[in-house]
Amino acid sequence: MKNFIITALFFLATISAAQAQRIKGSDTVLPLSQKEAENYMKDNSSATIIVTGGGSGVGISALLAGTTDIAQSSRKIKFDEKKKLQEAGKTVKEIIIAYDALAVVVHPSNKVQNLTREQLEGIFTGKITNWKELGGDELEIVPYSRETSSGTYEFFKESVLKNKNYKNGIMSMPATGAIIQSVSQTKGAIGYVGLAYLNKNVKAIHVSYDKGKTFVEPSVTNAKMKTYPIVRPLYYYYLTKDEKAVRSFVDYVLSVNGQKTVQEIGFIAL
Numbered sequence: 001m002k003n004f005i006i007t008a009l010f011f012l013a014t015i016s017a018a019q020a021q022r023i024k025g026s027d028t029v030l031p032l033s034q035k036e037a038e039n040y041m042k043d044n045s046s047a048t049i050i051v052t053g054g055g056s057g058v059g060i061s062a063l064l065a066g067t068t069d070i071a072q073s074s075r076k077i078k079f080d081e082k083k084k085l086q087e088a089g090k091t092v093k094e095i096i097i098a099y100d101a102l103a104v105v106v107h108p109s110n111k112v113q114n115l116t117r118e119q120l121e122g123i124f125t126g127k128i129t130n131w132k133e134l135g136g137d138e139l140e141i142v143p144y145s146r147e148t149s150s151g152t153y154e155f156f157k158e159s160v161l162k163n164k165n166y167k168n169g170i171m172s173m174p175a176t177g178a179i180i181q182s183v184s185q186t187k188g189a190i191g192y193v194g195l196a197y198l199n200k201n202v203k204a205i206h207v208s209y210d211k212g213k214t215f216v217e218p219s220v221t222n223a224k225m226k227t228y229p230i231v232r233p234l235y236y237y238y239l240t241k242d243e244k245a246v247r248s249f250v251d252y253v254l255s256v257n258g259q260k261t262v263q264e265i266g267f268i269a270l
Contacts, residue, residue: 075154
């Protein structure tokens with residue numbers, strides 16, 4: 001009898017897991033997907049959605065492996081990733097669910113308030129190594145980056161570094177929260193995070209993309225007005241064969257209520 005109960009419970013757990021929708025990928029998109037899923041499940045009591053992070057690349061790899069239903073990504077799918085899906089006989093659907101501004105953050109005690117794109121490039125490629133070179137204190141610069149599987153890593157490299165390589169030995173963090181924590185505890189630190197992760201433990205830098213003529217604070221308002229330059233779309237990817245299963249949730253995220261959550265979390269609505 002005992003063995004029968006254990007087998008029955010295992011069978012039910014397997015069925016439940018099979019019915020659950022899985023979302024995996026970008027740590028930037030993670031808090032948004034978690035809140036959207038929470039709200040969706042309140043309105044749809046029979047739905048189960050499991051949301052995990054790991055990075056945009058991890059999410060897209062999971063989509064290829066069949067271990068997630070939706071890949072959340074803070075960057076566009078790469079050509080080689082799309083090719084692998086096609087070679088596996090899978091076609092993918094791309095949906096933009098929101099926009100995000102990427103904020104450059106330093107320790108709150110740092111005197112530096114403004115940095116140009118060129119100066120940021122110098123910092124993260126290793127050409128600028130001391131805050132004194134930028135009008136700050138005599139203090140070594142400690143740059144923090146996301147790891148290579150992160151879409152945020154890719155986007156920062158493309159937009160800010162103009163595809164130049166990060167400095168050798170740069171501190172790579174497995175999640176955005178780890179960058180916030182490290183920068184808040186290290187006086188010479190600098191890093192980059194999605195706008196939704198900003199808090200009082202770090203200071204956001206005003207950035208110039210016109211060689212120092214204008215410096216703009218990272219904010220939802222400035223991103224919407226397109227005056228803040230480091231803005232990117234956030235994506236959901238799913239297989240076209242799974243559209244019927246996932247479309248109800250995706251449509252909810254794109255709805256008025258779903259986009260209201262986008263704004264509440266700190267991202268930019270469509």
